[in-house]
Amino acid sequence: MIGIGLVAPIAIYPVFLMKVLCFALFACAFNLLIGYVGLLSFGHAMFFGLAAYVSGYSVKAWGFSPELGILYGTACGAVLGLVTGLLAIRRQGIYFAMVTLALSQMVFFYCLQVKFTGGEDGIQAIPRRPLFGLINIQNDLTFYYVVLAIFAGAFLLIWRTVNSPFGQVLKAIRENEPRAISLGYRVDHYKLLAFVLSAALAGLAGATKALVFQLASLTDVTWQMSGEVVLMTLVGGMGTIFGPVVGAAVIITMQNYLAGFGEWVLVIQGFIFVVVVMAFRKGIVGEIQAWWERRTNKA
Amino acid sequence: MRFNTLAVTTAALLAAGSAHAQYSGGTIKIGVMNDQSGLYADVSGPGGTWAAKKAVEDYGAAAKGLKVEVVFADHQNKPDVGSNIARQWYDVDGVDVIVDVPTSSVALAITQIAKEKNKVFLGSGPASSDLTGKACNANFIHWTYDTWALANGTGKAIVQTGGKSWYFLTADYAFGHALEKDTGDVVKKNGGTVTGAVRHPLSTNDFSSFLLQAQASKAQIVGLANAGGDTINSIKQAAEFGIVEGGQKLAGMLMFITDVHALGLKTAQGLNFTTAWYWDMNDNNRAFAKEFAAANGGKHPTMVQAGIYSSVIHYLKAVEAMKADADGAAVVAKMKSIPTEDKLFGKGTIREDGRHMHDMYLVEVKKPGESKKPWDYVTVKKTIPAAEAFRPLGDGDCSLVKKS
Amino acid sequence: MLFELIGIPPQALFGQLLLGLINGAFYAMMSLGLAVIFGLLNVINFTHGAQYMMGAFAAWMLLEWAGIPYWGALVLAPLIVGATGVVMEKLLLKRLYHLDHLYGLLLTFGLALMIEGVFRKQFGSSGLPYANPLPGGTRLDFMFLPNYRAWIVIASLVICFGTWFMIERTKLGSYLRAATERPDLVQAFGINVPRMITLTYGFGVGLAGLAGVLAAPAYNVSPLMGSNLIIIVFAVVVIGGMGSILGAIITGFSLGIIEGLTKVFYPEASNTVIFIVMAIVLMVKPAGLFGTPK
Numbered sequence: 001m002i003g004i005g006l007v008a009p010i011a012i013y014p015v016f017l018m019k020v021l022c023f024a025l026f027a028c029a030f031n032l033l034i035g036y037v038g039l040l041s042f043g044h045a046m047f048f049g050l051a052a053y054v055s056g057y058s059v060k061a062w063g064f065s066p067e068l069g070i071l072y073g074t075a076c077g078a079v080l081g082l083v084t085g086l087l088a089i090r091r092q093g094i095y096f097a098m099v100t101l102a103l104s105q106m107v108f109f110y111c112l113q114v115k116f117t118g119g120e121d122g123i124q125a126i127p128r129r130p131l132f133g134l135i136n137i138q139n140d141l142t143f144y145y146v147v148l149a150i151f152a153g154a155f156l157l158i159w160r161t162v163n164s165p166f167g168q169v170l171k172a173i174r175e176n177e178p179r180a181i182s183l184g185y186r187v188d189h190y191k192l193l194a195f196v197l198s199a200a201l202a203g204l205a206g207a208t209k210a211l212v213f214q215l216a217s218l219t220d221v222t223w224q225m226s227g228e229v230v231l232m233t234l235v236g237g238m239g240t241i242f243g244p245v246v247g248a249a250v251i252i253t254m255q256n257y258l259a260g261f262g263e264w265v266l267v268i269q270g271f272i273f274v275v276v277v278m279a280f281r282k283g284i285v286g287e288i289q290a291w292w293e294r295r296t297n298k299a
Numbered sequence: 300m301r302f303n304t305l306a307v308t309t310a311a312l313l314a315a316g317s318a319h320a321q322y323s324g325g326t327i328k329i330g331v332m333n334d335q336s337g338l339y340a341d342v343s344g345p346g347g348t349w350a351a352k353k354a355v356e357d358y359g360a361a362a363k364g365l366k367v368e369v370v371f372a373d374h375q376n377k378p379d380v381g382s383n384i385a386r387q388w389y390d391v392d393g394v395d396v397i398v399d400v401p402t403s404s405v406a407l408a409i410t411q412i413a414k415e416k417n418k419v420f421l422g423s424g425p426a427s428s429d430l431t432g433k434a435c436n437a438n439f440i441h442w443t444y445d446t447w448a449l450a451n452g453t454g455k456a457i458v459q460t461g462g463k464s465w466y467f468l469t470a471d472y473a474f475g476h477a478l479e480k481d482t483g484d485v486v487k488k489n490g491g492t493v494t495g496a497v498r499h500p501l502s503t504n505d506f507s508s509f510l511l512q513a514q515a516s517k518a519q520i521v522g523l524a525n526a527g528g529d530t531i532n533s534i535k536q537a538a539e540f541g542i543v544e545g546g547q548k549l550a551g552m553l554m555f556i557t558d559v560h561a562l563g564l565k566t567a568q569g570l571n572f573t574t575a576w577y578w579d580m581n582d583n584n585r586a587f588a589k590e591f592a593a594a595n596g597g598k599h600p601t602m603v604q605a606g607i608y609s610s611v612i613h614y615l616k617a618v619e620a621m622k623a624d625a626d627g628a629a630v631v632a633k634m635k636s637i638p639t640e641d642k643l644f645g646k647g648t649i650r651e652d653g654r655h656m657h658d659m660y661l662v663e664v665k666k667p668g669e670s671k672k673p674w675d676y677v678t679v680k681k682t683i684p685a686a687e688a689f690r691p692l693g694d695g696d697c698s699l700v701k702k703s
Numbered sequence: 704m705l706f707e708l709i710g711i712p713p714q715a716l717f718g719q720l721l722l723g724l725i726n727g728a729f730y731a732m733m734s735l736g737l738a739v740i741f742g743l744l745n746v747i748n749f750t751h752g753a754q755y756m757m758g759a760f761a762a763w764m765l766l767e768w769a770g771i772p773y774w775g776a777l778v779l780a781p782l783i784v785g786a787t788g789v790v791m792e793k794l795l796l797k798r799l800y801h802l803d804h805l806y807g808l809l810l811t812f813g814l815a816l817m818i819e820g821v822f823r824k825q826f827g828s829s830g831l832p833y834a835n836p837l838p839g840g841t842r843l844d845f846m847f848l849p850n851y852r853a854w855i856v857i858a859s860l861v862i863c864f865g866t867w868f869m870i871e872r873t874k875l876g877s878y879l880r881a882a883t884e885r886p887d888l889v890q891a892f893g894i895n896v897p898r899m900i901t902l903t904y905g906f907g908v909g910l911a912g913l914a915g916v917l918a919a920p921a922y923n924v925s926p927l928m929g930s931n932l933i934i935i936v937f938a939v940v941v942i943g944g945m946g947s948i949l950g951a952i953i954t955g956f957s958l959g960i961i962e963g964l965t966k967v968f969y970p971e972a973s974n975t976v977i978f979i980v981m982a983i984v985l986m987v988k989p990a991g992l993f994g995t996p997k
Contacts, residue, residue, distance in 0.1 A: 013391045019383060040805060087982070091989055094747065094804060098941045099985050101934075105978035112472070113971065119473035120501075121404045121427075122378055124434075125411045140390075209379075215408050219377040223934060227812070234809060255380070256387075258373075265336055265373060266820030273813025277806055278795060336820065338927065341827040471971045499966075500974040502931045504922055507722045508966035508973075511846060515715055531830055531923045539835060539921065541847045555829075561923065563832030598827070 005148050014144040015212065020252045021151045022209040027232040027244030028158050029201035034230075035239030036162055037194050038174035042097040042226050043084070043104030044202050047077040049221030050107055051203030056123040056216035057116050066131050070150070070207040077203015078196055080107070085195035089188055101223060108221045122217030126210060143212070150208055154201055159241060161197065170194055235276055237283025246284050323625040324393035326366040327618055329355070329611060332384060332409075333399040333424060335373035338527045341557040343401045343424050343603045346595045347371075350604040351398060353590070354611035357642075365619060370394065374405050381405035382412055389416040395624045396421060396614055399607050403427035403474050413438040418627040421614060423606035426474060426526075426553060428481065431652045432695035437628045440635075442655045443606030444575045446478050447690040449552055452573030452683050454485035456661045457520055457550055466518035467496035468509055468533055470525035478524040478552045494518045499529070506533040510540050519547060526553045531561050538566045555601045559676045564667040567676075571663050576602040576643065577677060580660075583642040592674075599674040609644040610655070647685065652697040659688040718846035719963050725852045727959020728859035729914065733932065734939040734951040735863055736910030739870070742946030743883045743903045746796060747804055749811035751911050751936065752929030753818040757784050758915020759924045760822060763833055773836035777916050784912025789905040796904065797897070815930070822926035830925030837920075855917055862913065863952045870948060879903060935974070938981045944994020954992060 008017055026048055033039045055073030058064040064072065088099040111117045118124070128137045137143040161167050169190050173180045181187050210216040219225060228251070236247020254272070258265045280287050331351045333343040348371040360367045370392070374381035381400065388394035389412065397413065400406040401424025413420035414436040421440050422430060428445040465486050469479040475498070483493045494516050497509045510533065513521045521542065523530050530551055537549055551558070554572040578588035578599050587608070591600045617633040618624045631653075639647040639655065647657035662677040670676065692700055733755060740748045761780035765771040771779065791814065799806045840849035870876035879899060882889040886896045915929075922928060939958055943950030958977055965976040984992060 013387050015383065015386045015390070087986065091985060094945065095941070095985055095989060098938070099982060102938070102978040102982040102985070105975055106982070109972060109975040119476070121407055121473045124378075124407050213379050213382050213408075214411070215378055215382060217378040217404060219379060230809070256383070264820065264824065265375075266816050266823065268820075270813045270816030270818075270820060273816065274795070274810060277810040277813060278798065281802075281806065336823055336828070338828055340823065341829040344828075498971050500971060502927075503974070504928070504931055505722075505726050507725070507852070508719055508963055509970065511715070511718050511722065512967070514847075528830065528923055528925055528927060531925075535832075535923060536921065539840075539849045539851065541840060541849070545847070557827070557829045561830040561832060561925070563834070565834065566832065 005152070009141055009144050014140040016252075016256065018140075018144055018147045018212045019209070020249050021147050022205050022212060023229075023232065023252055024245040024248035025151050025154050025208070026202055026205035027229055027236065027248045028155060029198045029205060030229045031233045031238060031244040032158055032161070032194060032198045032201070034233060035243075036167060036170045036174060037191055039191065039195070040093070040097045040230075041100045041195075041198075042223070042230070043100030043102075043107075044198075044229055045221050045223065045225035046084070046104035046107035047080055047199040047202035048206035048209075048225065048229075049111065049216075049218075050080055051077040051206035052210040052216035052220050053111060053117050053123065055207035056126045056210040059129070059211070060123060060126045061116070065129055065133065066137065066211055070204065070211065073207025073210070074200050074204040077206065078200035081196040081199020081203075082192075085192045085199070089191050089195060101226070104221070104223065104226060108218075108223070111218060111221050117216070117218070120218045122215055123210075124215050126214040126216070128211060128214065137211075147208055147212065150204065154204055155245075158201070162241065166190070166193075231273065233283075235272070235283055237286030237289070240283070240285040240289060243283050243285040250284065322366070322618075322623065323395060326368050326393070327360075327615070327624050328392070328394045328396075329367065329369045329614075330384075330388045330392075330394040330397045331369060331371040331399050331607065332374050332381060332388075332397050332405075333371075333401050334376050335371070337376050339376065339401045339424070341598065342527075342555050342601050343399050343607065346591065346598060346600060346604045347399050347401075347424070347607045349591065349594055350600065350608040351611050353587075354608045355615070357608075358612055358615045360615060363619065365615065367615070374400065374402065376402045376405065378402075378404045378408040382408040385409045385412045386416075389413075389418045395419060395618075395627075396630075398422075398610055398614075399424045399603070401425060401603060403430075406430060407434055410434060410436055410439045413627060416627070419614065419630050421610040423610055424603045427477060428690060428695070429477070431650075431654045432690075432697055435652050435695070435697035435699055437653075437699060438631055440610070440631060440649055440653045440655055442610045443602055444573075444659070445654075445689070446474070446481050446553075448575075448659055448688050449573045450478060450481035451485050451690075452659050452661055452688060453550055453552060453571060454482045454522075455489055456573075456681060457548075457571060458486055458489040458491040462520040462548060462550075463491040464518040465491060465493045465520045465522050466513045466516040467493070467522045467524050468506070468513060469496050469498045470501055470529055471498040472501055474526070475524045479522070482522055482524065482552055496524075499525070501529065503529060504532065506536045507540055509533070510537055510542055514540070514542060514545060514547065521547055521549050523549060523551045527558070530554060531558055534562055534570070535566055543569070555603070556599060556674070556676060557601055559664055560598075560674065564665060564670055564676065567664045568666045569664060571661060571680070573659055573661055573683070574602050574677075575657065575659055576605040577660060577662060577679060578605075579675060580679060587643060588674075597673070605643045609639070609641045612641040613639045650689075650692060652692060652695055652700050654689055654692075656685040656689060658685050659683040714845040716967070717844075719967050720960060721846065721848070723960035723963020724956065725856055725959070726963060727956035728856045729918070729955075730936060730939050730959050731863050731952045731955025732859045732914045732917070733911060733936040734943065734955050735866055735948065736907040736914070737936060737940045738943065738946055738948050738951035739866065739910070740904060740907035741940065742948060743879055744796075744900055745800070745804060745883070746807040746904070747811070748907065749808055749933065750791070750815045750818065750908075751811075752931075752933030753815040754784055754788065754908050754911040754929070755915040755918070755932065756822065756926060756929035757787065757818065758912030759833070759919040759922075759928060760826070760831075760915075760926075761912065762916040762919045763831055763924050766833070773916075773920065776919075777913070780916045781909040781913040784915070785905040785909030788908025789901055791908075792901050792904040797901075815933075819926050819930060826926060828926060830923040830928075833919040833924050835920040851920055855921070858917060862910070866910070867948050867952065935977055938977045942977075942981050942984050942991055944991030947991065947993040947995075950991060950993025 051073035055069040059069035232247040237243030396419040398421045406425035423442045428447040469475040635649040661681040762776035765776045837850040943954035965973045
């Protein structure tokens with residue numbers, strides 16, 4: 001995995017790779033909730049988009065260094081996650097999805113109305129200052145390795161979380177919440193913590209993306225963006241550790257690739273959606289895993 | 300996975316072997332970027348790609364020994380999608396010039412990238428007059444229209460014919476605010492008043508409540524500072540709620556011929572708006588429109604599509620004169636130094652801030668009985684000479700303009 | 704707020720309330736279909752917006768291509784759209800009933816994208832005109848009421864009441880409700896449950912189509928008309944309580960009015976206010992206003 005990441009820019013355009021990494025991180029953050037806690041958030045764009053705005057603004061207007069800007073964006077994502085988590089965490093299933101959707105629509109409205117976001121023009125021309133005052137990230141290739149490092153760090157964190165005792169409790173909650181409660185776990189506490197972590201990581205993804213494209217815009221806060229991350233996770237495989245990464249790569253590649261199909265983009269996207277739901281419900285990684293298990297069981 | 304492997308390539312393949320090493324990558328590559336499937340797909344979209352290819356063909360690039368390729372992509376009206384494509388085009392795929400980009404937020408992002416990579420960007424579709432103002436740079440030319448020109452053309456004409464008091468229905472985003480402000484300034488400068496404004500969210504279905512507020516304002520003119528579906532819906536519902544019968548007049552600040560088509564003449568009749576180009580104005584335009592309609596399912600070209608044609612012709616002219624296309628700023632400087640001329644926009648110039656100067660037209664939508672043929676929708680009421688049509692050079696705060 | 708409230712003459716306020724009611728009629732009709740489908744099939748029908756759009760386009764095609772006027776389309780278009788719904792259910796949706804709600808939602812979301820894409824490709828994105836069949840209006844004290852808008856309210860009330868009555872008060876409705884609770888048992892009584900479910904979906908979709916026909920003369924007939932509306936209608940259903948038919952109707956009308964008032968006092972927020980209401984309602988009543996907690 002890391003190996004592929006290190007050599008990828010030889011063959012593939014680095015800016016494109018950075019975009020994939022940012023969305024992969026975003027999808028991993030989302031997957032942490034749906035895949036391991038069983039909570040479908042339909043408002044994750046609010047963390048992603050808001051973090052993009054605040055990091056972009058802090059770097060452009062306050063002269064923050066990139067690492068500070070990204071941290072600041074992540075922190076804002078986490079705080080917003082705490083607030084929405086406290087409000088939403090007691091709801092389940094479709095109602096949880098709807099509360100998060102409602103809250104993210106409010107964040108969207110806030111971003112549209114306040115001055116600092118620049119309306120739908122967004123924050124443009126965010127400078128890429130040297131990282132830690134040393135590393136020149138103007139160069140796309142250098143910055144690619146920085147983004148790769150950020151992604152790898154966050155991915156490890158998720159992996160550790162999922163495989164820690166904390167992660168085991170989360171899975172227990174997903175499988176059987178009443179039992180987890182009866183075992184004495186403070187379920188809401190665990191859920192909230194997972195939610196805040198997920199929001200912070202989504203924020204990290206958004207903040208990084210703002211620096212990659214040197215732009216933060218309203219697109220990132222829309223409910224369609226929340227839908228897109230659901231799609232990525234679904235295509236890759238919910239609840240698998242690599243699924244979201246593969247899903248994000250597939251969807252982003254497709255969007256790039258399909259740009260040449262012009263007006264057919266929507267139809268093709270919709271069609272893939274339908275095919276995945278009808279035939280490959282476990283997602284790409286999930287189906288491969290299932291196939292592998294069947295094979296090894298037979299042998 | 301790259302665009303160029305997929306993109307439809309046209310035109311102008313030269314006999315092999317001739318040395319054109321001075322053109323980067325051996326070809327002049329034109330990237331048409333616009334909205335292929337969304338809100339503005341009819342305004343430019345696939346028809347815009349067609350117009351660019353047509354320009355290459357009409358220029359006779361092949362006969363002149365130029366190797367030209369046209370590629371296209373859909374920016375989905377999202378700045379990040381657009382800037383991703385632009386970077387990849389400029390960096391990897393060897394695109395020398397991006398044309399069109401009918402969404403202001405995307406265009407603002409792409410001017411930055413064009414400057415950073417020293418390439419060329421010719422905006423036919425975007426509206427924001429900031430592009431030749433605060434956000435101007437040496438790699439960009441704004442071709443067809445801008446918010447200032449629209450506000451000025453329509454606003455001035457209406458105030459002068461007695462529409463003194465205005466009330467605005469404004470789409471609540473940067474573009475709508477800019478249109479409202481520019482028009483308000485024009486109205487006030489010409490002795491009119493603005494009695495108020497109501498800001499509606501983007502993509503609203505129902506305008507009745509806002510129209511009722513406009514009605515209560517008793518203003519003579521209801522200015523529609525919005526675009527696309529919002530404009531269409533507000534005009535349609537204004538007719539239903541008897542706004543026009545009640546003696547108030549509507550003024551669409553940004554309207555395209557496709558909007559009139561969507562409304563139908565029965566609803567749209569009598570509306571005034573400003574346009575840079577109309578297909579039924581002269582024989583050249585009609586001939587272009589005929590071919591366009593034949594290739595695009597009967598649709599007729601908009602001013603944006605005509606602008607793409609015109610800008611590509613002029614670009615090729617400059618590149619051919621220079622025999623090079625690698626240095627974007629130099630190409631743009633060359634484009635500014637030679638006068639523009641093509642069969643659709645006639646003669647014109649390009650100002651130092653990147654504004655293409657040409658006449659604008661105030662038009663009025665015909666009554667259903669007056670329309671004699673398909674897409675026969677407007678009559679030209681007034682030609683606004685180029686010098687009056689666009690914002691005075693000194694007013695834009697463009698850094699390229701030397702302060703005297 | 705209070706200061707602004709005083710600033711607005713009561714006359715204008717009446718006008719705005721009436722307009723809110725008209726919009727509410729729309730929300731009610733749209734969310735009614737969604738609620739029927741969710742209540743009886745447990746499917747969250749994201750295609751609803753696209754089906755509403757298809758209704759409007761069906762009306763346009765009937766007029767342009769077959770010369771069938773509005774009143775004919777009012778009957779035919781919902782049947783056509785309903786029939787596409789039946790096909791969809793038979794081919795795809797049927798296979799997802801045993802799974803989580805999520806998959807139904809995702810499938811219908813994908814289908815909505817496809818339908819919208821095809822219509823955009825075919826008809827462009829700026830839309831098509833459709834003449835108003837009831838031009839003119841009545842000048843009330845406080846506003847001008849177009850005849851067509853009055854007709855929308857009446858039609859919506861009749862349809863909403865009719866649907867509610869059919870499902871809650873007739874024998875057919877009781878079968879339907881029973882079939883969703885215990886399909887095996889109802890099947891044992893010799894009733895063809897799968898067919899009933901198919902027809903129910905067709906009916907819900909037909910309601911969306913009908914709303915589309917009603918919208919055609921008032922709004923712009925465009926491929927995008929549904930996607931602008933779907934998310935709001937969704938919120939209405941959730942606030943009313945998923946699957947509650949009465950809830951959908953009452954919430955539809957009341958949210959129309961709340962939205963109408965917002966358009967006067969803080970117009971920028973008029974698209975957002977529904978979500979604010981939704982958040983508050985779900986905090987206080989987790990299953991929505993008329994939903995039963997499970």
